[in-house]
Amino acid sequence: MNEIERTFLAKYLPEDIESSPSKEIIDIYTPEEERHPNLRIRKNGEKYEITKKTPIDNDPSHQTEETIHLTKEEFESLSKVEGKKVHKIRYLYKINNLTAEIDVFQGDLKGLVVVDFEFTSLEEKDAFNPPEFCGPDVTHEEFIAGGMICGKMYADIEERLKKYDYKRL
Secondary structure, eight states, X not given: OEEEEEEEEESSOOTTGGXXXXXXXXXXXXXXXXXXXXXXXXXXXXXXXXXXXXXXXXEEEEEEEEEEEEOXXXXXXXXXXXXXXXXXXXXXXXXXXXXXEEEEEOGGGTTOEEEEEEESXXXXXXXXXXXXXXXXXXTTOGGGSHHHHTTOOHHHHHHHHHTTTOOOO
């Protein structure tokens, strides 16, 4: 399956975000010793999976994605592997005909909020005009990718966020 998306830093959270569906996400990226691991074990609400993402033509906005669904017991067993972890609450916020995935990071990354939009075509992605609550497009910034941000603290990425005048939320 191909995934076409754009990622933005949030300027602020929409006022009515609390009324949107949300779920807790716990990601474990492995192998831990890789600089940017692309294998992810995930608890996604009450769903569990293992996913491998690979950029197409070195374009992080266009990737192949292979996912295997897991049982809770399989997730619990696999989650014992050494890996880089990240914890977030994902809100599924409807805007126009799209759903914004608004990730509000918890724990060591508290204060970081990232917004993803997925598209059905490259043309749709290129024509997209983001809503007001979206700040800079960071789709091509490797430091904000899941496999790079996992295992980090807010202080580890704060300098890079300053480049975008990001204000901790």
